Every structure is written in structure tokens, then in C-alpha cells.
Amino acid sequence: MSDSQRRKYTQEEKNIIFDGEFMPHIDSMYNFAFRLTFDEDDAKDLVQDTYLKAYRFINSFEQGTNAKAWLFRILKNSFINEYRKKSKQPAKVDYQEVETYYNSDDVDFQGTTDLRADSVKDMLGDEISNALNALAVDFRTVIILADLEGFTYEEMAKILDIPIGTVRSRLHRARNLLKDKLRGYAQSMGYKTDEED
Amino acid sequence: MENNGKETSEERKVSCGDVSKCFQLLESILDGEMGEEGKEVLKEKLDKCQPCFEHFHLEQAIREVLKTKCTKQPVPTQLADSIRQMIHESK
Secondary structure, eight states: OOHHHHTOSOHHHHHHHIIIIIGGGHHHHHHHHHHHHOOHHHHHHHHHHHHHHHHHTGGGSOTTSOHHHHHHHHHHHHIIIIIHHHOSSOOSOOHHHHHHHHHOTTHHHHHHHTSOHHHHHHOOHHHHHHHHHTSOHHHHHHHIIIIISOOOHHHHHHHHTSOHHHHHHHHHHHHHHHHHHHHHHHHHTTOOOGGGO | OTTOTTOOGGGSBSSOTTHHHHHHHHHHHHTTOSHHHHHHHHHHHHHHBHHHHHHHHHHHHHHHHHHHHSOOOOOOTTHHHHHHHHHHHHO
């Protein structure tokens, strides 16, 4: 980084950016952190770390660009680099889940015919949340970013450092896995599925 | 959608030629990634293909419940203040 970049913002400008563009996202940031760690203290630490880093590297933030995506990228990287290392529980993709997916040829067709839109609409928030939380972290993350936070594929590609095509296919897989979980709820809760017709 | 008189399930084909490709396309459209072109493709699919029609509505319902029903975690009240404090101390 050159000197001119390093000294891009004055102290006052930094404060304006931090309060005006960074802090308003604290709610989304905390919820993202909590959905990654499932722990209030870890989520708090992760958000704190992220904001401290954001302030330290504020000169590499271009004013007028998407602050929320920039912050989410820092948080995701902190989670991978620090939290996962600290955590005893290996936070990685559940490979069995992935393999099960790949080994079923017609997962798309199987995956949708017996779950109804009406059953999904009737589900409770807890059921939806539990289904989402049961997904492996990489799949959970893309659904959080796309559906809960409304990021575009392009923004997600930047946040996750993966190509857009990978965003699209990972989301597709994540949604199929989510539907599997929702189907489980639908059946156990006695919501209507096509199999009962 | 229902106000389009021509749109009845009898007119839709019951099986989709390329489910995997179609569903991924529908999902991209739902995610707002296809722009104007997406709207035309969507109308075509929903008018003519029953599996696509059902998949679209299921996917739409899932996005809707995720957006509206997922339980939100309240941000700890002291968090914003403690962040400002830490930054102030680091200056």
C-alpha cells in the first residue's frame, strides 16, 4: 500500500465513515456471527474483532462502495482464520452430506416433488431456523448471505472469494439440502406432503 | 399470475426435459440475477412446464419464510459502545 493510500482519510473522515457506514450494519453483522458460531460470546468477539480490523484498515475501504459487503468479508475471514482455529469443533463442510448429495442422481426431482409451498409457508420460525442451522457452515453461509441479507451473487463472490459460478452452484446445493431438512419437519409435524395424497 | 386466463395446469407439460438446468435457472431468476431476460424466460417456463411451476412456487415460499420468519438474535446492548471504546483506546 502506498503512502497516499495509507493517508487517504483524515481522522474526522474516518469517524464519519465508521459511524455512518460501518456501525449501521452491527445488527446484521451480529446475526451473521451468531449463525456461524451459535454462541453469544463468540459472536460478540467476532463482531468486535471485525470492527477493530475495519477501523485499522479503513483506508482500504473505498467510500461509496458497499460497506456491508466489505464488513461481511472481513467477518467471514476472521471466522475462518481465528474462530475456526480456536474452536475445538472442526467447522468444515459435512462431507457425508455432500457425498450423499452427489450420489443421488435425481436429487432435484426427488428434492422438490414431495414438499409443498403451502407446507413451507405454514412452518414456524423456529423450524425454519433449525433447518438452516443444521446445514454445514459453507452451505449455511450462502443462504444467509443470499436470502437473509439480500446480497447479490457478485457481492457474495467477493465476500467468499469464490467465482460467481461457484456461488450459484453452492446456493443451489444449499437449497436442496435445506429442502431435505424442511421435508423432514413437514413429515414429522404432519404437514401435508404429496406422499399422503 | 392467476389473472392470466390461459395459464391452466392442463396446458403445462407434466415432466421437465432438463430439471437440473431449469431449476438452477429459475433460482437465478428468483435471486434477481437475470434481469429483463429472466422475466421472459420465467413466464415461458411457468406457462408451459408443471414441474417448473411447482418448483418456482416452492422456492419462492422458502425465500419468503427465510426472510421473514428466521429468528433474529438481539444485539447485546453494550456491543456498539464497547467497540467505540476499544477503537478510542487504540487511537
